[in-house]
Amino acid sequence: MQDKIKKARDAIQKACKIMVFTGAGISRESGVPTFREAGGLWDKFKVEDFATPEAFQQRPKEVWEWYRFRRNLMRKVKPNPAHYAVAELDERHDDFLLATQNIDNLHQIAGAKRVMELHGNIFRSYCMKCGYEADESVSELTGEVPSCTRDDCSGVMRPKVVWFGEQLDPDVLEQSFRFAAQADCCIVIGTSGLVYPAAQLPFLARRNDACVIEINPEPSAITPITDYFLQGPAGEIMPQLLEETR
Ligand SMILES: [Zn+2]
Incomplete structure (x- = not known):
């Protein structure tokens, strides 16, 4: 595991264009x-x-x-260390985008600035x-x-x-898709990868040969295309991915 974390950390450091894609799992750790x-x-x-x-x-x-x-x-509810680590990535990297399926505002409270709220707020x-x-x-x-x-x-x-039976905001979707298709690193956190069209994002990144890193307590529909599947709580693993460059 430590070896995988180190490799994933190197990939993040080397990347120019980083996308983070989050789902309910990251907020569950905050007790939403x-x-x-x-x-x-x-x-x-x-x-x-x-x-x-x-x-x-x-x-x-x-x-x-x-x-x-x-x-x-x-x-x-308050953001947890995973939310803060994502916000730190946003601050560090010039070319960054966070696409979240969560509507709870926790990423913004943690300080993330470039956030696409796929399902609203x-x-x-x-x-x-x-x-x-x-x-x-x-x-x-x-x-x-x-x-x-x-x-x-x-x-x-x-x-x-966004309610059941409704379309996602086409602008939000398009900006997220365009970014994913050009990303060279995609970090997936706390999503089952089953809710479409949002779940397409890591697949678009993969098609661009992006390094796909996943943090989830259990394997998901995205796991088969990952370079590094890091199993466990995001609140523990995400901060480790940023550690050495602090
Ligand atoms: Zn009006």
Whole structure:
């Protein structure tokens, strides 16, 4: 394992264009609660009861209530050493991009700057009529469905997350794909590699002969194309990949 870590570390140091691709696993180590674990009020519901365009159309107030509840849970969670290590890579490397499937904002709290949020950000909202984007404060004020504050729009605001059955933001996707296709190093952390189109990213990098490094507690759909599969918690392994150049 130490030998593999050393080789992966060398590959990262040599790389010019580095992509990091993260999924729920990196946040799980911070204890980001799923609403199931939270218990109580929402126990009898499924994610699909809220995270779909149909649910929002039929029960917007309830969907907002659920998102406020989840935001409150997520607000208590802090980034872990893996998030900080990714942020440090961002700071060190001129040519860097992080693509994350997480909506919890933990990468940004840790200091990452160049972040593609493939599935959105739970703390942001946007107007369904004019596209105006707002931070959380707008929607936290009342228990009602928030409406747009731009000029006299007053359109309905919705959480800026990609719901089941929705397409990913084409700009975010295109920028991520383009970067991956030119990367010479791709670090995959905490994702099963099963959710498409996001899961294509490491495969695009591989096609460009990038060195693919994976950190996961168990092998994933990406493992067969990796140069280095580092099994274990990202919070322990990621900092080691940066160590010697500190
Ligand atoms: Zn608007």
